[in-house]
Amino acid sequence: MSNRKIAAWRNAGLIDSATAQALIDYEAEHTRPLALWAVFGLGALAIGLGIISVVAANWEQIPGQLRLAVHLALLIGLNATLALRGDDLARISPWVNEALLFVIAVLGLTFFGHLGQVYQTSSPLWKPLAAWLILFGPALLIYGRSWPAAALLIGGSIFCAWDFAAADSGAMFEPERRTHWLIAAAVTALPGLFAPFAAWKRERSARTDFWRQLELTALAYAVGGATLSCIVASFGAFEGDDDLIGSAGQLVRAAAALGFGLLLLIAKPGLSGRVSGLVMAGSGITIALALGVNNVDLLAAALFMALWIGIAAAALAIDARGAFQLAVALVALRLIILSFELASDLLLSGFGLILSGLMILAVAWGAVRVSQAYAPGREKQEQTP
Structure with a gap:
């Protein structure tokens, strides 16, 4: 905070002189020399890039076992630092702790690729991802403090689940064996289970921000799946039965989302828990209903x-x-797209283009007005949807 802004607050009568001086003294004591930090950062970056260049230039000459040993030693050292000094680092800055955890997780993930390169082995991608989740997932849950750890954990889980389900474009499963496809569909629903788990832990942990971000990210996965189901239905892509997005798989994911919604209601009593549970359950219902509006543009758009x-x-x-403004914007956008789907011939004439432009402006204006009229004030703290 600049002294100029503090002086402006004092001159406007928002704070008195004593408070202004206290703020100035506090800022002077806790300020960070950004220019000096930038110089240190540039120096560290130059050293890091130099090391990478030297290693890359001599990569093939370095014995594979030595590379793995250095990689493993680096992992062990960073993990020991996090375990022994994690709380101290978090007191200095939560982002220092989060950055260290993120680096450890990424190094752990790349270790499996490094291992495969040295020993010339290969496997489906979901296998090393599953091993990574088993080995490093607990660390992310124990030490994570904000959205990077939450996003990395949920993102890795989603990628692992869908790669397992796809299994090299379906080579792992025979189309006529429905049981396998149902298992695959159930696996793709599992990342949503983080939402009720995070909601339960949020009430029992001091790291509330991390658990909130984890819950939100898992909830976003469910909502994203429901949204994509509506989009897929508008294209009429739910034609098959025994495949990843067939009716059987969709119903499994819908049932899972309904179950997760119930668990959210149980795990987090109160308004926020009810809202989260209803959004999760509503996503499950939407996934199921999308099957019934397959290839019906109007109904698919209405469901969206x-x-x-x-x-x-x-x-x-x-x-x-x-969240409210995002929802209003998406509804307005879908309404515009629907109008083009139902009256695509408007785009074939100059008069039609004029009407289309006016319609887009009208919908956009209406969305802005609705958002301004009903959106919660900025001063209200956003909570978990």
Whole structure:
């Protein structure tokens, strides 16, 4: 905070002279020399790039076992630092702890690729990802403090689940064996289980921000799946039965989302828990209903908008301004796309283009007005939708 801003607050009567001086003294004591930090950062970056260049230039000449030993030693050293000094680092800055954890997780992930390169082995990608989740997932859960750790954990889980389900474009499963496809569909639903788990832990941990981000990310996965189901239905892609996005698999994912919604209601009593549970359950219902509106543009669009109108209502209930505005924007965008789907011939004439432009402006104006009229105020703290 600059002294100029503090002086402006004092001159405007927002703070008195004593408070202004206290703020100036505090900022002077806790300020960081950004220019000096930038110089240190540039120096460290230059050293790091130099080391990488030297290693890359001599990569083939370095024995594979030596490379693995250095990689493993680096992992052990960083893990020991996190275990022994993690709390101290977090007190200095939570982001230092988070950055160290992120580096450890990425180094752990690359270790499996390094291992395969040295010993010339190969396997489906989901296998090393599953091993990474087993070995490094607990560290992310124990030491994670913000969204990078949460995003890395959920992202790795989603990629692992879908790669397992795809299994090299379906080579692992025979199409006529429905049981295998149901198992694959159930696996793709598992990342959503992080939502009720995080909600339960959030009430029992001091790292509330991490568990909140983990819950939100898992909830976003479910909502994203429901949204994509509506989009896929509008293209009429739910034709098969025994495949990843066939009716059987979709129903399994829908049932899982409903179950996770119930667990959210149990894990987190109160308004926020009810809203999260209803959004999760609503996503499951949407996934199931998308099968019934397959290849029906109007109904698929209506289902899409119903989902996001429900999310907008949920956001209003807990004063989540950002989620509300996103929902309004997506409903408006889908309405515009639907109008083109139903009247595509408007784009074939100059008069039609004029009408289309006016319609887009009208919908955009309406979305802005709705957002301004009903969005929660900025001063209200956003909570978990």
